[in-house]
Amino acid sequence: MQPFLADPNKTKELLARHDFLIKKGYGQNFLIDPSVPAGIAAAAGLGPEDTVLEIGPGIGTLTQVLAAAAGRVIAVEIDRKLEPVLADSLRGFDNVTVVWGDILKQDIPRLLAEHGVTPPVKVVANLPYYITSPILMALLKQAELFSSLTVMVQAEVGERMAAAPGTKEYGYLSVSVQYYAQPRLVLSVPPHAFLPQPKVSSAVVRLETGGGPAVQCRDADHLFAVAKAAFLQRRKTLANALAGYAPLGVSRDQAEAALTQTGLDPRIRGERLSLAQFAALSDILWAMTHQDDKEQKETSS
Numbered sequence: 001m002q003p004f005l006a007d008p009n010k011t012k013e014l015l016a017r018h019d020f021l022i023k024k025g026y027g028q029n030f031l032i033d034p035s036v037p038a039g040i041a042a043a044a045g046l047g048p049e050d051t052v053l054e055i056g057p058g059i060g061t062l063t064q065v066l067a068a069a070a071g072r073v074i075a076v077e078i079d080r081k082l083e084p085v086l087a088d089s090l091r092g093f094d095n096v097t098v099v100w101g102d103i104l105k106q107d108i109p110r111l112l113a114e115h116g117v118t119p120p121v122k123v124v125a126n127l128p129y130y131i132t133s134p135i136l137m138a139l140l141k142q143a144e145l146f147s148s149l150t151v152m153v154q155a156e157v158g159e160r161m162a163a164a165p166g167t168k169e170y171g172y173l174s175v176s177v178q179y180y181a182q183p184r185l186v187l188s189v190p191p192h193a194f195l196p197q198p199k200v201s202s203a204v205v206r207l208e209t210g211g212g213p214a215v216q217c218r219d220a221d222h223l224f225a226v227a228k229a230a231f232l233q234r235r236k237t238l239a240n241a242l243a244g245y246a247p248l249g250v251s252r253d254q255a256e257a258a259l260t261q262t263g264l265d266p267r268i269r270g271e272r273l274s275l276a277q278f279a280a281l282s283d284i285l286w287a288m289t290h291q292d293d294k295e296q297k298e299t300s301s
């Protein structure tokens with residue numbers, strides 16, 4: 001077993017030994033402060049009974065710590081040039097399986113089954129920042145596979161995920177993430193904890209996924225479309241924003257009527273609505289627009 005890597009000199013030595021060139025395009029910022037992988041593993045609450053799905057093991061810095069704390073680690077990495085580096089850094093860590101490929105293209109239930117793993121598993125990752133939201137949303141849409149997700153993201157993204165209604169950080173990401181999970185900021189991480197240093201500060205967020213969606217609604221995609229309309233034009237009143245968002249197919253009068261039925265002031269702005277209010281509004285708008293569809297079908301038949 002190799003010594004733990006999270007150290008600037010050991011990281012540089014390993015990279016040099018394999019002539020590995022860091023790829024910014026893949027969001028490669030490797031951890032070099034040992035307190036951070038330890039903090040992430042602690043926040044994930046890992047024990048020998050846990051299987052971890054890691055996204056982007058990189059040169060194996062966080063993977064080593066996860067492997068020491070959990071029963072098993074399945075790590076999905078896109079950059080095949082890291083193969084000799086990981087073979088070196090993970091030598092002796094027999095409970096790690098590296099899967100080569102793009103996490104966004106994986107059939108995760110199949111991947112887990114192929115490796116004899118029964119869900120739920122814990123996701124732990126220092127995410128590549130260029131695709132944080134697509135990765136999180138792809139995973140959250142199958143939240144039943146995961147008991148929690150503990151991820152490093154840009155600090156600003158972490159704040160938006162956990163934001164409450166009425167704050168300037170509250171937006172589409174807050175509503176869509178909080179529909180599937182309860183996010184909590186657990187650690188602030190400065191740029192100098194990485195090699196190379198990113199331009200932004202980072203944060204570790206733990207997302208609790210047990211228990212299904214936070215609110216009941218007829219159609220989650222419709223709820224997300226309502227939230228998208230609200231935050232695309234957040235300076236407008238919600239009635240105007242809803243009517244101005246063509247995919248919803250609602251008139252201004254319908255939007256105002258739906259807001260009144262939801263018990264909201266028709267002049268309210270979207271940024272003030274809680275997730276439960278978005279869900280209630282979405283159901284009312286859904287019923288209105290689908291009623292119109294039904295009436296049109298009845299007259300044409």
Ligand code: SAM
Nearest residue numbers: 026029030031056057058077078102103126128
């Ligand atoms: N886990 C390492 C650490 O903490 O030092 C590296 C984290 S680095 C921020 C992100 C990693 O994700 C890189 O190794 C990068 O190659 C990998 N990556 C980027 N896009 C990916 C994708 N679509 N699927 C899987 N891995 C990806």
